Structures are given as C-alpha cells and as structure tokens.
Amino acid sequence: MSNAYELSIEKLPNPEKATLEGKNKFLGFWFFLGGETVLFGTLFATFLALRDKVGNGPAGHELFSITTTFISTMILLFSSLTSVFAILALKDYRLRMMQFWFWVTILLGLCFLSLEIYEFFNYVKEGLGYKTSAFSSSFYTLVGTHGSHVFFGILWISTLMIASYKKGITTVTAPKYYIAALYWHFIDVVWVFIFTVVYLLGILGG
Amino acid sequence: MDWNQSTINHYLEKQKKRQELIHYFVSFVLMILFTVLAFVAVMLRDSINDYLIAIFIVTMAIVQVVFQLYYFMHMKEQDHGFPALFLYSGASVAFLTVISFVSIVWIS
C-alpha cells in the first residue's frame, strides 16, 4: 500500500454533487421538501382545527398508547441514523456498506409501517372509522399521508438498491441515493411533529 | 513514515470523518433524549400543568428537528444557503397556516 493518497479522476469526493445534474437534483429536491413542508403544514393545521370534533366516536386519548407511539418513534429515528451511515458509505464509494445500511433502513421502515397498519386496524375496531367524525377524517388523512410517504420511500430506496447491484456508485447514481436519504430524513422530521402534536398532545387532552 | 503533503492530507481527511461521525452519534443520542423527555413529560401529566407540558413537548420537537436538519440533513455544511432559505420559507407559510387555523376557524 503506497503512502501517497491518490485522487483518481473516477473517485471525486462528494460524488453526489460532482456534476451539474447532481447539483440540480440536490437543489431541486430541497425545494420540493420546502413545498412538502407547506403540504404537511396544511394537514397539521386542519388536524389542529378539528381535533376536538370527535362526534359520537372515540377521542384520541381513548385510543393512543404511549408505548406504541414510543416504539414507532424509535424505529423511525434509528432508520434515520442508518440512512446517515448509508450516505457516509456513499461518500467513501463503499457500495456494499451503503447497500447494507439502506436495506436496514428499509427493514426498519417496513416495521414502522406494519406497526402503524396494525394500530389503525385496532382503532377501526374500537369505533374510529374514516367517516366517524371530523377528528377521525383529519387524523387518518394526516397520519395516513405520512404513512404513504413512508411507503413510497421504501419503494424508492428498494428500487435504487436493486439497481445499485448493477449500476454501483457513480456521479450519475450518487445524487439519487443522496436525495433518497434526504427524503427519508424529512419523513422522520414530519413524524417528530406527528408524535408530538397528534399523539402526545392527544394523550394530554385526556 | 514519510511525512509528505498527501499523507498529511490523508490524516486530516480521516480526522474530519471521525469528527463527523462523532457529531452524528451525539446528535442521535440527543434526539433520543429529547424524545424520551417529551414522553416522560406527558407521563407526568397528573402533576404538571397541561399547558406547560404542551409547550415543553413542542419545544422538544422543534429542537429535535433542528438537529435532524442541521446534522443528519447536512444543513450546516457549505452550499446550503438556498435549501435553508426555502425550507424556512416553507416552514413560515406552514406556521402562518397553523396559527390561523387555531385562531380564526372556530369563531363563536
């Protein structure tokens, strides 16, 4: 192993923003996240306006469980960390390591989703249907929109990972992995507000 | 060992990466802490004023999000001026929306 640190032209540092296309994708995706912030903001605002309108159905505090919420939160937080590791591996061009951490992220995401689906099934059994009240409609729409974002993220990262066995880490593929990780962090950010405003404040209201 | 410029650069790169890793771990641990604190606060709702708990947990959420944004999403690094500007703008519009929905929707 030579002592000289080689900077070969194929292994530029920060491959995800080494090209104009990469920089464009990076900026465009951050802007998209800005728009998504407004989207979720509107959903949150509506939820907050309707959170007391439980009609004949159950209220949040009658259904929410601190334990389930805590477990979901931890799952998503860990998955956020694993996606950080994936990007660290990306910057080092360590394909296998990046794939490993992204697959762990996906697995955790699937656990989160399964828990959420199970949770929703239980709520429906307890009398909180989509049409039950204004609270129920806004609850399911807000949390469901977040859940579908998680689902889409899982599909997206899985697709990228399957393709990565053939395409590897290049200045073309690196931006894609990077923005998929950004997306994943963003849905964790949204979840932080969901568990605080929907679940914790809901439990508090009881 | 020959101490030439590229070896020094190599060592500095490794230092930087270690620093970054430490940042990520510390941020992660702090995020878990903020989460746990919020949950504990709610579990203590029988002894503390509800409004105080509400303000506390929302503050915890905001702080945790700041860590996510700046560390996990690299917003503290270079070339993040526009992303930050637009994210904060989006957050402001969202904030305005939330404020108006909790004050001027239900008027008695």
Next chain:
Amino acid sequence: MATTPITIGEEKQGFLPWLWKWLTTVDHKKIGILYLCGAGLFFLVGGIEALLIRIQLSVPQNDLLVGSTYNQVMTMHGTTMIFLAAMPAIFALLNAVVPLQIGARDVAFPFLNALGFWLFFLGGLILNASWFLGGAPDGGWTAYAPLSTEFLGSGMDFYILGLQVAGAGTLMGGINFLVTIINMRAPGMTFMRMPLFTWTALITSALILFAFPALTVGLFFELFDKIFGANFFNAANGGNGVIWEHIFWIFGHPEVYILILPAFGVISEVIPTFAKKRLFGYTSMVFATVLIGFLAFMVWVHHMFTVGLGPMANSLFAIATMAIAIPTGMKIFNWIFTMWGGQVHYTTANLFAVGFIPTFVLGGVTGVMLAVPAADFQYHDSYFVVAHFHYVIVGGVVFGLLSGLFYWWPKMTGKFLNERLGKVTFWFFFFGFHVTFFPQHFLGLMGMPRRYFTYLSGDGLTTGNLISSIGAVGMAVAVICLVINVVMTTANGKKAKGDAWEFGRTLEWSLPSPAPEYNFAQIPLVKGIDPFWKAKMEGSSKVMPAEPLGDIHMPSPSILPFLMSLALTIVSFGFIYADKMGTALNKGSLFFAGMGVALLFLMMLIHSLKDDHGIHIHKQEIIDTERVIE
C-alpha cells in the same frame, strides 16, 4: 453514441414523425410553443364562455343560460381562464425566454419540463371533458365547501381531479425554473445582473412552490369528503367550511401574484427596449418584486372579510393588503420614469405595455378600496369585485401576456406578427375591455350581485349590462384579429433576425430567431445588466463567449412524460366514476384508478432505470449550423 443531425433547412417530414417529435420533445423552446398552443386553445374556449355570459346578461330575464347551466359556464370561464389559459401562457413565456436570458442551454430538468406540460394539457382536457360527461363543474372557480362536496353533482369531481393533475404540472414547472435560474446562469451573471423578467420568473416560481401544495391538500379534502365520506367540511359531523376558505385562499391569493408578476416582468422588458433606455431603478424593482412575493402570503383573509372572523383578524389583513400597494406603486413609477426622456417606439408590444399601466392602476386602486373591511361588506360578492379582478387580470395579466407575445413571437418562431393587424387587435381589445368592465364597477355599487344568471328590468341594471355586453363584442373582434394574424404570419410572415427589434438589450436577442437547438454555441460571459446592449455599445455584434467551441450534449426526447400524464388521467377518471352520488362507492372504478397508479409507478421505474446518454452534437455540426444562420 447517437448523433442526430440538426435540421437546418426545411425537410419534408411525414405526419407521424412530426407528431412524434412534438409528443416526445424535452426542448424548452418547443415546450414553450406547446404551452402557447394549449393556452391559446383554452383561451378561445374561455372566451366563448365569456361571450355566452355576456349575451345572457345583456338583457334582463334572458333565458339563454339559466340556473345550473349558467353556473357551469360561469365556473368554467373562470377556471379555464386562470388555470388553463393564463398560467400556461406564462409558462410559455418562461420556457421560451428564461433559459435564453440567463445564457443556459436548457432548463435544469428537461424531462420534468415536458411532464409539466402534458399534465397541464391533460388536466385541461379532463376538466373540459365534463361538458360531455354529465355536466361541467358549477361551484364557481372557488368551489366553496360544503356546497361543492354535498350539494352539487359529478361536475365537481372533474374540477377536483382536473385541477389536481394540472396543478401537479405547475408545481413541477415552478421547481424547474427555481433550480434553472439559481444554478444555470452564465458566468458573470450575478443575481443583480439578471433581467427583470428572469427575476419575476424566480419569485413567481417560489410562489408556485409554496402555494400549490395548499391547493393540493384542499382538493384532496374535497375529494375525500365527496367520495369517501370524510367530514372536513361536513358541519353535522364536526367539520367546518371555513377551513376550505382558508386553504383555498392561502393558495388563491399567491396564485393571483403568480399571474401578475410575470406580466410585470414583461412590462419591465418591453418598455426599456422600446424607449431605448435602460430600466429606471433596477435595484428597487428587484426589491419590490421580492417584497410583493413575500407579502403575497400575508393577505389571503381579505377574501374572507365577511365570514365573521372578527375585527382583529380583518384589520390585520386589511393593513397587509394595503401594504402590497406600495411596492406595486414603486414599479409603476419606475416604468413611467423609464419612458420619460426615452425615444418611445409604439410597436404593438409597447402599446399593450403602455396600455397596461393606467389599466392596471385602475384595478389596483379598486383593490385598495376593497381592502377596507367595512367598505368590503358592501362590495363583497357584487359586480364591484368582478370589475376589480377583471381590471387586474385582463388589464394586467392579459395585457402583459399579449405584450410579451408580440415581443417574443419573432424569437420563438423566426417571424414577426403583422404589426398593422396587431394594432387593430390592440385598439379593439383596449376599448372593448374598458367598455366591458368599467360599467361593472357601477353595476356593483348599484347592488348587482355576482354569479347571478339574471336580473329584473326594474333594477336599474339594464343599461350598464347592455353596454358591458357590447364591449365584449369589441374584445371578441380583437381576438379574431389575433387568430387571423397568427394563421397568416405562420404561413408567410416577415422573417425576423436575431436582434429582431434592433434595440434588444438582453441575451436572448443575441441569438438567431428562432434559436438553434443548443441555444448558445458558446455560453456567453456576462459583464453587466443588459449584456447584449453593453456588447453593442462597445461595438461588437456578439457577446463575448465564456468557453471555447466544443461538443454539446443535449438530453434525449422521451414519450414517458406523455404516457405518465395519460396514466394520471386514467387515475382521475377512476376517481371521478367512483363517486356514484348517494349510492355506494364504485369499487370497480377505484380499482381502475389503482391500475392507473400502478402504470404511473411502472413508468417512473422505467425512467429511473434507463440511462439517458443524451444526444451528442459535434463541434463541426455546430460550426456548420452557425455558418448557415449567418
């Protein structure tokens, strides 16, 4: 590595290859022309709807369009004009001009650009398909809930889904131009050296980014209330219609600034060019544009003064609304000061730009009148409001767009529009417009409510309405002249050279008309504001290049944007037909929608996996093309 020869001369092409070229293009210049055709088509449709309204209202108790039929025409007139005519026309100009003005070869995301167009076009078709499939939406362009979700028919489903699809396209376009302007300016073009039209494009795109997601959510709420029984706006189960009003206007107010800012940008280009004088107060114009963009999000409640939100809310928003008049006023003065002392040439483009100034000011001052909540209690839902918004939208946006059309037509097509016919168009449109809408202020003050399909002969509204309808005929004549102009000059109009108007100041005029596929053979080096004017004043006919001549790489065309939009259309129809109004949800239809979603995902997968190597244009081809153009 595929090489595609550039068509320099006229080549005989079959119909199918020609159609394929237009269906698969990702070239911003062609997409600009596509947007223009779409906008033009829907402008005519919306115009016919306007004429029908004016005929119905020309005499009291007319029976041409009555009740729900009138409501459908009225709703579609507004919805079509705003979403399917004005916005696409704006995107036409943005696409045709912005990359050229900043010295770029294309937008940041050419594929997304094409997708945005097809989504708009198919969204417009979905919306207008309603005419043939059970009735058009009839809830007004504002679709208030719970009227729209509980008391109107299947037409509203077309509104919800059509706008959702078209809106998605707009959002993509917004992000595209933001990234293009920020990342792809030519070397030396700092932000404070950008042309004003590019500045307004930037701020408009930011407004689009933050306003459209709110509309997206609102439309989903209406969809869920309507077909899934959700309770967002259903008071019986705890919902509240005021939520819709807030969501719609949090989108809707920035939307009207999205419409007007590009028009401001056009005026800021046309007036200096035809006064042969640089724009007065460049820095303050930029500042005013940014301030208007910022304030645009702070005023939406002025559409809700009569909801009963209380004096505190009303006052806050009234003050914010009046504040917006200030940066707008700055712009008006700057345009006037630009003309003062210049050598003004009254081409058609300049006639529209100069005609814009007093007309838009009239619209602006009635806006300030409306901003006073106590007064608005009288004006609200009367023709005074109708007069105001037509003054700012037609007198502002449309005048600006027509100015931009005549101004940049030679750059887009290589031919001038006929100036004589253009002037006829202008004068008929200008006088027709004022005759139509000025009386409407008084009709409103005399108590005529808006959105009513008739009035009684004893109401004192007869003369005003008749005059208004006569004015509409004048506008129709103008539009017919414009159509004839377009057809005539497309066939054999006067050819335009690169610096078509001879006084070009900005980079697009340094290129041939129309620009070659790659725009700039060499990206230019920008040394100041109005870089082309600077180069000309320094004795050169071209702007200094920033790079040597070399091979150029352009993106490949693709049929996927068109197909993806078709997939979303399938999804839309699935949802539309799932709503069986009062009976159970049509599950089969929802399954059909699901198939559409699966198709969309499949195409996204194909796009992601396929490697686009692009089209390589060799240096020699560029040299040959440039030589022929000269």
